[in-house]
Amino acid sequence: MSKLVTDPNIGAPDDFYAALIDAHRGLPEADSHLLNARLILLLANHIGDLEVLRQAMALARAGVAGDKAAT
Amino acid sequence: MLRYQHWPDQDAADGARHAVAIVGAGPVGLALAIDLAQAGQPVVVLDQDDRLSDGSRAICFAKRTLEIFDRLGCGAPMVAEGVSWHTGKVFFRDDLVYSFDLLPEPGHARPAFINLSQHRLEELLLHRAEALPAISLRWQQRVTAVEKTAEGARLTVATPDGEYRLSCRTLVAADGARSTVRGLLGHESTGQTFHDRFLIADVRMEADFPPERWFWFDPPFHRGQSVLLHRQPDNVWRVDFQLGPDADPAAERAPERVIPRIQALLGPQAKFSLLWVSVYTFACARMARFRDGPVLFAGDCAHRVSPFGARGANGGVQDADNLGWKLRAVLRGQAPDWLLDTYADEREAAADENILNSTRSTDFITPKGAISHLFRDAVLGLARDHGFARRLVNSGRLSLPATYDGSALNTPDADAFEAGPRPGAPAIDAPMENGWLLDATHGGFTLLAFGALPDGAAQALGDLVPPATVVTLPAQGLAAERYGARDGAFYLLRPDQHVCARWRRFDADAVRAAHARALCRDDAA
Known part of the structure; x- marks a missing residue:
């Protein structure tokens, strides 16, 4: 089973982070949300492996305060 | 009108006796009766009505269903009369997003789908059934009691001239979503009810839309909702408008509300007449088990789905297809009784598949909550240019055999x-x-x-x-x-x-x- 990579995997982390913030620059909040959704869909297709995607979703959700199911 | 007839065995001192009784003369009951009778197995069919179904019921009959009807000797007139189609188009707001082909290769006798009213389909099934002397078709005969016995099932049947008893070795309940037989035996069909209301209008008009399935998400003529268009024979078109959960069903049925919706779709110059209007909601549900001793449950009685994907009637006809040969083999002593358990096993799994597909389609078409809506629109927005997103668009995963x-x-x-x-x-x-x-x-x-x-x-x-x-x-x-x-x-x-x-x-x-x-x-x- 493929495992979600959570060790550092991005060669230039500061560049990535700046690019992510830049991608949203100047957008109204609603458009930013849409951008995020599109981004998730594009990246999910790039990853392709549903098992890895499920791990990422679970991990993302576990870190959200409002998630009662995770506690 | 289908006339009541008094059958001689209604007067039998110890009740009528039959090997197989089917309750419900819809597509599923008739298909099963034909399958049995054309192989020489006598069967009695009881239906409480004096007419075939009318109004906006099933219209899309899938290739596999047509192949089954070919085996039952009545596929050809259906295909000759129905509108054959294989292309679906998906629109988002003002744009065509993509089109898909459900049967992209030649070399098949039957098309991906035909559109034909359920009423006409039932007429053609009835015509075939009436040619088979092994079928005793009994209209205006309503089951009022069911009792399981050591030998099978015993029914009390109410008719216009009194009650009679009917015993059978096997009883098949194909009497629809509100099944009488299921209720009399104390069984339920449970699942998820969806709250969005939909308006169905069958309209007659001269129009030059091609024979394709067109599905709009959030179109300019019906903002924020979905619309589905299908062509039927004789210049009849089925339009299905999503109305949302708060729509008032009585008000929405009124012609003065319906006509402007259709004009918005067709343009103000369009000439059309309304044939049928109804407002509906739907549920995805099934019985826990499709067999209870001598009683087998089939079609909408056993399982229900949303209309997106045309999995209701098509799934039901596959039930009949699965059951017919097994019942014949058991009745002839060629197989043990538990062959009938495999009917339940196989068709329950098929129902689960249909319910899963239809529930997912419904969730895509009527997203619940802002985030579901956002992702839905993000998928549609990406779909025009990106193949991967087209695969995520779900306007109905159209019926395929299990x-x-x-x-x-x-x-x-x-x-x-x-x-x-x-x-x-x-x-x-x-x-x-x-x-x-x-x-x-x-x-x-x-x-x-x-x-x-x-x-x-x-x-x-x-x-x-x-x-x-x-x-x-x-x-x-x-x-x-x-x-x-x-x-x-x-x-x-x-x-x-x-x-x-x-x-x-x-x-x-x-x-x-x-x-x-x-x-x-x-x-x-």
């Missing part, structure tokens, strides 16, 4: 196959020198032999009960390609044309064992 993976009737592959229908899958059509492959498999069990049959092979299988008809096909060509059989192969098909087993080389003992296994018999290896 593959009975894991069924006790399958003999797992011992030989390797790179292509072709696996055990449990329905056989695939292909052209033959004269006619069509599926038409050649109407005689019960069938052994498809690609290439020459070894000497003595037919004789070695000559004593199978029920018999298996051998159909020989060339080891090269389209059929062989579709069955992964270019170097020769053998497929054993059940009477419902699903694959029991397949081999690379002929082995009479293996065929006999697979045949016995498909009938739940002890002589299976």
